[in-house]
Amino acid sequence: MEKLNGLKDLYIHELKDLYSAEEQILQALPAMAEVSQHLTLKDAFKRHEHLTREHVSRLEAIADELGVNLKGHTCNGIEGIIKEAEALIKANDRDLRDAGLIATAQRVEHYAIASYGTTRALAQRAGHERACMLLQQTLDEEEETGRQLTKIAEEIVTPKAMS
Numbered sequence: 530m531e532k533l534n535g536l537k538d539l540y541i542h543e544l545k546d547l548y549s550a551e552e553q554i555l556q557a558l559p560a561m562a563e564v565s566q567h568l569t570l571k572d573a574f575k576r577h578e579h580l581t582r583e584h585v586s587r588l589e590a591i592a593d594e595l596g597v598n599l600k601g602h603t604c605n606g607i608e609g610i611i612k613e614a615e616a617l618i619k620a621n622d623r624d625l626r627d628a629g630l631i632a633t634a635q636r637v638e639h640y641a642i643a644s645y646g647t648t649r650a651l652a653q654r655a656g657h658e659r660a661c662m663l664l665q666q667t668l669d670e671e672e673e674t675g676r677q678l679t680k681i682a683e684e685i686v687t688p689k690a691m692s
Contacts, residue, residue: 540651541597547644548588548599550607554637555581557611561630566623570631570681573674577634580670587663591652594659610636631682638675645671 533539555578562574592599610633617629649664 536651536654540648540655541595542602543644543648543651544588544591544595544597545599545602546604546606547641547648548585548592549602549604550637550641550644551581551585551588553604553607553611555585557614560618561614561634564618564626565630566627567681567685569685570627573677573681574630574634577674580674584667584670587667591657591660591663594657606640607637610640628682631678635675635678635682638671638678641671642668642675 533542558574558578558581562571562578565571565574588599613636614630614633617626617633620626620629645664645668649661649668652660652664
């Protein structure tokens with residue numbers, strides 16, 4: 530991790546971490562959608578991929594305004610969670626695989642919610658109102674995705690996996 534000399538450095542570091550996380554998520558979501566048995570889950574992963582592309586665009590817009598390059602950083606937290614998803618993709622039991630992928634996707638959402646919330650607070654502290662608005666928009670979408678995944682887990686996938 531690069532040396533952080535103040536809140537501005539932390540803010541930029543968090544933006545880079547989010548950018549890396551979103552890029553990694555974009556790489557993982559198509560495979561997760563492909564192996565999902567349940568159509569509702571498959572559609573949720575495809576919607577999340579579309580939203581994630583918008584999240585990347587927002588982060589790039591913020592970076593452009595700040596004059597920083599977000600590339601070249603690796604979000605180790607999401608990297609680990611995605612490795613868990615890659616292992617689950619290989620599971621033979623399709624209901625179990627779907628339940629496990631939801632659990633992994635929810636971990637991604639909780640990571641994103643925490644990260645976007647903190648980064649939004651840093652943007653606010655720095656007086657970056659547009660960035661604050663864009664980060665809040667993404668935070669709201671991440672929270673909604675988490676609620677949708679919970680609903681799918683509770684109503685559809687988990688009961689099948691338990692039988």
